[in-house]
Amino acid sequence: MLLKFWGTRGSIPAPVQPEQVEQKIIAALEAAGREQINLLNAQSIREFAANLSFNASTVGGNTTCVTVEVGDELIIFDAGSGIRELGEYLMDESDPWAKKFGFARGKGHAYLFFTHTHWDHIQGLPFFKPIHVPGNTFDVYHVHKYVPDVLARQMEQEFFPLQYHQIAASFQYHLLNEGAQVEVAGATITNIELKHPGKAYAYRVEADNAIAILATDGEYKSLDYTSTMKYSKFYANADVLIFDAMFSVRESFVKEDWGHSSALIGADIAKEANVKRLLLFHHDPASTDAEIMRVWQETKEYLGQQQGAPEVLVAQEGLELELKNPPTVSEFSINDHVEKGVIFMTLSGKFGAHATEQFRDHLAHSLQTYQTDKVVLKMENLSELTIAGIRALVDARRTVLTLALVSVPENIYRVFELAGTTDFFAIYKDIDAVLSALNSHSD
Template sequence: MKVRIWGARGSLPVALTHQQVRAKVVAALEGAVGRELDSADKISAYVDQLPFDVRGSYGGNSSCVEVLAWDADTVHEHIILDMGSGVRPLAGAKLAKYGPGQPQTYHVFMSHLHWDHIMGFPFFTPAYIAGNRIIIYGCHRELEMAFRRQQEPISFPVPFDQLGATIEFVQMQPGVPLMVNDVKVTAKLQLHAGDSYGYRLERGGRAMVYSTDSEHKLDNAAERVAFVDFFHGADLVIFDAMYSLADAVSVKADWGHSSSVVGVELCQLAGVRQLCLFHHEPFHDDARISRLLAETRRYAEVTCEAPLEIVSAYDGLEIDL
């Protein structure tokens, strides 16, 4: 399996401001002083060695993750986790090649129904193409209502019933595995306003966990054990690291999100191979997210007995399991 991040922000999409773009350009030019960047190859090599938060960006789209489990040329089915604004570039950059006459099936697993996780669906091009099949899975009883409601006339110009694809809703039960071809998917209840659900996907001896919009109470031992079991032995855990630990246990307690430190501790106990920090705070710029990543890696080096690879999610990141 392979994972591709299409949206990693929490709460709402954000865009780089002109001040932030200018700061990146200034930092890059300052580093170029005294260098003989007199060819395209030299310029490219110089840019490649710049820190990620200078040469790139963690992006601004809200939550959307693609799981590539099968050969797309032979199996015309796709797995998507959440439909935040990141699903629009997924549809445009990746799925647009499947036009009319090339029917596809899309398996969509929803962590929860807050707007930042469903807002991309009205812009999901495959939903407008007859012959496509979209199966939306979730544990909330209001699953279908949430998708229909955001396309009512007062909110969007295209009513839900005018979509060309066949759209189905499947209510899952936490802890009861569901098979999507040869991928086993299991949902787990998480602490968040209105409830959210994490998903564990397993195929061919590989496992990944998608656990966003989940708060972890440090004094709840039973919950801790339950999440260690859910994460156990996973090759990858995509984890809600929206807040610092200090914020998560003080001023933003009960806001429904977690921290990178908690992610490290749970993954360490569960024997996870790789941790991906996700659901970035919309007020955090690229430099601050990079600092958080560096601090988290240092914390893991000091506390982890077994190696734990840590990355920070950004729009376009691909991870092989």
């Protein structure tokens, strides 16, 4: 899955001020001087500029909006002012990425999840151009019952020139229960309540064997193990944890019940949850890029000495993160394919003690279902075989009339040899060999 950040500020949009722009230009020129960049060469200037830190660039001023792309599907989290920018990009179909989605032509579809309805999380929606194109459709997921009502209210004529009922695209609303799990766009998404005025919800998104957590607008008031445990469980093993780092630790103690957290509290929770990357998010609108950079450095320093500490990043507009992990081979799985009265069973992963009952049950069920006693076990996807696995195969040999093993990897075959059991089984090199053997038996 591909994560993109369109707005990372909290509370209210916070554009960069003119004097800050001046400071950034001065800082960039000083760095260019130090690095002896050839300022007469356009190419070297561009390369230098592309590598400037957000201190010389900016984390951006838009409020929260994050997208997750899974395959050709688009999932949007929150509609802060950053969603306006997303809309501009989606409407420009000279870009192949935008063309793929088709929002400019009224063929677009997206999923839209809301963490809660504070202004900084909904205020961009009226300005999101794809909702004003007839034919576009949105599946909107929310845990607070009142989300549809609030989205309509923010477009009443006292607040906005166009009313909610004049939106051209169609919205289908889906109310989620707390803790419910939904499958959308090939992703599994679950939620948990965060402590925040009026409640907010964190989402855990699992796709492509990767896990991303959006946990914005959450206070961790008590930092006792029992209070934070439910969060570290929900955030467990995430590739990315997007965390409310609005306050300093000191502020989070002083501004009790304001519903926000800090980078260092995020560092503790991320470490406890075995998170790979901690993304500082929901930046205070009053914080300059330099101040956010300082928080970033301090968070890295705080975690620096600790074993297995997560990497710390700052969420900034334009940041993209591709999350994808290879499938885990530790699990054991069986897939059946039946042809001409023969069950071809592909065994994958580790065939050890934890898998024997699954194998026995599966075999019994398949023999019953397909009413046959010819089974070919395809073993090319087996990564490990233990003696417990061999024991289960020996038992299978006794219950199945014709049992053949095929495409046995060298390391797996060696285990049969070490167990002195190669002669217990009919082992064939490949499918052709096993088929001709089966045919000659039945002829």
